[in-house]
Amino acid sequence: MTLTLDAPRIVTTRPLVTLRDVTKTYGDVQAVTRVSAEVFPGEVLGIVGESGSGKSTLLRMMNLEDTPDSGSYTLDLPDVQGNLFELGRFARRMLCATKIGIVYQNPHLGLLMKHSSSGNVAERLLIAGERRFSVLRDKARAALAASEFPLERLDAPPIELSGGMQQRVQLAKAIALEPALLLLDEPTTGLDVSVQALVLDTLKRLQQDRNITMVIVSHDLGVIRTLADRVMVMRRGEVVEAGLVDQIFQDPQHPYTQQLVHAKL
């Protein structure tokens, strides 16, 4: 009898996302200092930390909206080579439109508030080059359905929707092209607790059904615990601790992480 054992994932799988020594300053403010991280395919990485710790800045750089002072960023995808921070404006735009999706805390950053919800999602497909009306309509509808958006409200502009519904439109826009990487910046912050739980359920289901690689930023440890496999704790621009979610929450090593975890309990 031949016995075969699967090698551990960590050995067999290359990271989808690799950040190396990423540093960003704004004037005198050191927003992110030499941050390195890897995210494996199908994994959810959570980033926690108090306000001003550099979480959103890091995520914006991963969405190529902002360029660091130094450091590198690679995505292990066919046709994507080199340090993405060195790409020109057009290449960045195309890469973000086709391979990376983002949901912001503030829907005004991600949506055209007075355009229809389906139009907002179709816009993402248009940027990626789709021109056939029936494909635009069907794909937008499918993405909104997957985000558990009520389809009878397809024509409603986000400005007329609740906060939870606005986040679902952002999510639909972000996943419309089945991105390799989904970035979530405080996606449920500011929503009512019950709505927050529903949006988190949708995110969890989507992640499980589609095995999407995600990076989620939140100051809420409950959100990170619900969604993430691994967590990175940031303080004043630096990573102070990183590891599996269960390990970090049950046995935090850094005094700052201990403080965060105990404050939550």
Ligand SMILES: Nc1ncnc2c1ncn2[C@@H]1O[C@H](COP(=O)(O)OP(=O)(O)OP(=O)(O)O)[C@@H](O)[C@H]1O
């Ligand atoms: N565009 C900018 N111009 C100047 N300073 C900035 C800019 N963006 C961020 N900063 C500063 O960089 C630091 C990190 O901010 P960042 O928003 O990344 O933190 P955060 O952990 O996401 O906080 P929050 O949860 O409050 O959004 C802060 O001191 C912030 O004031």
